[in-house]
Amino acid sequence: MDVMELDRRARAATGAIIDRVPDALLDAPTPCDSWTIRQIVEHMVDNNRAFVSAHKDSTVDIGHDFAETGQAVDDLFADPAVRERTFTLAGVDVDWRGAVAVHFADVLVHGWDIGRAAGLDVTIDDDLAAAALRVTSRFPDSVRGPDRGFDHPRPVRDDAPVWIRLLAFLGRDPEWTRRAE
Template identity: 30%
Template structure:
């Protein structure tokens, strides 16, 4: 890995925030590659994930059971997302954040941090694709999360968090490979 955890979160957060910053309110009801979410729902989900993964970095309880409507409740939800992603990176950079286990399942903190990074990458792609924007993830972030997600996704699929893998051609890009692993079709269009 060529970047430390702070740099990885900074890179992933900036690129995800750029996608959210470009979402026009008129696109909030548009479909996304996540069939269960429209753009508004996915923005709410991603912002909630970013907030809850801060708690996990601090070894505090998290609550993924309900998702607030950040878009309706926060007039500057785009700005809040940028601030929360910066806080997320800071949370995982604190001493001890990557040590031990965290969360209800007692997963290794290093694995949980990569779950957060992966959510930033995958959902930024989802939102970019849904709104006709371009998204290019940081290559170091992709290289860092790929092996962790390769291990996590099959278990997550059994729990209903991911769809069945999608076939991609041999030599597909690292992003397309990750998306396909999570059940997303890299060729998806609205």
């Protein structure tokens, strides 16, 4: 599948989850250690804004919410000139497909983080989870560990659904639930 389509689908799924989060839960803890729902959304918006401002006129206002900034990322990568550039992510140079693939995996998994933190029943489509697992399996070990992009993998059954294997591979506890308040 086209990496841009994967990214669009991940943004749509995560955007739908964000839209279902009540304002009262924005400061709730998430499976992403030390981050609240609000902080994860801000992280994704900041990532979107950073992609665009690094490669387009930074004086253009691309919006301030997840949907607007996500559309700006989509527009950015539709530009053939941008597709010729090299992107540096976590100290590694990648082409545009690599940059979009990382964006896709980040958005997809953070959608699960947000949904779980809000107490929503969230699963990840098998084809998206399988694609994200392929992408993230190529991440260097330097992005893993406390205060890094992802934690160390957790044990999981070989026959677990692919979305569970993805979450465990990225250091998440697939059984994580929000604590009663």
